[in-house]
Amino acid sequence: MTLSKWRGRDDVLHAALDRNRIDRETLEALLESMRDSFPSFRSYLKSKAKKLGKEKLPWWDLFAPVGEIDLKYTWKETADYIVEQFNRFSNELGDFARTAFDNRWIDAEPRDGKRGGAFCMGVPGVEESRILANFDGSFDQLTTLAHELGHGFHNYCQKGLPMLRRGAPMTLAETASIFCETIVFNAALETAPENAQLAILENQLMGATQVIVDIYSRYIFESEVIKRREKSELSADEFCEIIIDAQKQTYGDGLDENYLHPYMWLLKPHYYYAEAHFYNYPYAFGLLFGLGMYAVYQREGESFIPRYKELLRNTGEGKVADLAARFDIDVKSVDFWKGSLAIIEDRVNKYIAL
Ligand SMILES: [Zn+2]
Structure with a gap:
């Protein structure tokens, strides 16, 4: 004070x-x-x-x-599922995830002495990202990977920018990750059996x-x-x-x-x-801004994608309200x-x- x-x-x-x-x-x-x-x-x-x-x-x-979830995924199923769902949004996002899986950017297996949780870090020197995860085949890990790949895609959108113009304030840092998580979450919910649906929703609402x-x-x-x-x-x-x-x-x-x-x-x-x-x-x-982007995407469809990518590219600059306004989003409303x-x-x- x-x-x-x-x-x-x-x-x-x-x-x-x-x-x-x-x-x-x-x-x-x-x-x-x-x-x-x-x-x-x-x-x-x-x-x-x-x-x-x-x-x-x-x-x-x-x-x-x-609810009970007995959905189990192999590593390959997980990769294919995420790439498939990301492709439904845009091939560029799908290709990005495919590159990350194929080039082994993800340290996925749990090992003795390895820390828990998951995170993604950009490696600007080579314009790539690296992800740490603890993959156990669960649905939870599927959405976690989608989330971390979202962070990776955010880095990807900032490719070529000088360091001082990269990154994002805490309010915008989760935009792409929440967005990607939502893509996979919604897709899974559509096809899951009823009891699994309940568990999936419970998990999500508990967090929200x-x-x-x-x-x-x-x-x-x-x-x-x-x-x-x-x-x-x-x-x-x-x-x-x-x-x-x-x-x-x-x-x-x-x-x-x-x-x-x-x-x-x-x-x-x-x-x-x-x-x-x-x-x-x-x-x-962060959660509501990411979901807000998804709501705009649902309303506007594909035409929103270039604007969305441009917004991710520019999160390192200026005030949030000004940045969002450039993309016709009014965070003051x-x-x-x-x-x-x-x-x-x-x-x-x-x-x-x-
Ligand atoms: Zn995150």
Whole structure:
């Protein structure tokens, strides 16, 4: 807070907005659309409780699995499936994935001593990307690979640019990855048997609830803590009280209010980055911006592809709103964000119906 003042910032949020290259109007539009989507997420949570045979969902069941997925893929099936689905979007994307598989850009097998998870890094010197994954043949790994290949395609779109004009702020870094994940996710959902459909949707909605509902609760928590901290230090009890209140405002009657999580602020490292206040909301921005691109693609079809690639090429430059405006996308309008959330709401409706 003191630093913010010394640096001439309006408030603590100011620096977070600059770092993510967005303005208050854009953030407000994003937050408003998130708030409007809470009823839909709450009906998902209520339906999940019912499917698990409970009256109301306690916090610890947020991550409980629902449905069964016994889809298994060999490495070759995975590669072929991803390339096939990417080709339905554009041959250039399909070819890119094929190149990555054929030239062994992906360290796929789990090994002793190898770190878990997955990531993609660009190797600008040779204009290629490398991906680390832990492939186990699951559906989850299939979408993870699609996600990481999306990052690779983003790098590919920035080929030839000087280093200073490459990259993306945190708000745009997930655009291509979410987009590619959505391509594969939607395709798989169409053909999966019913019980697998339920598990696929559950998995997706579980994640989306974190990124939209939980992230909003973090935003409320962060705002309140900063407001109170101006006056005095806060006790652990106060942190707990603030976070419970934030969870009630966001999860609402979607969760059993007797079993919320008072210590989330203690559990997540995301609350502690001293140099990055309001570290959480860019995740929501990233997911919804990527889905928003997909919504535009669904509306406009193939004619959107050159604009999309050009946008990916330019994510290293300028402010997000200006960049998006060049491609006829208005991130300051609530309607843009609602288009993204409509994709998630559609999944919620499918989930409830199963
Ligand atoms: Zn990613």
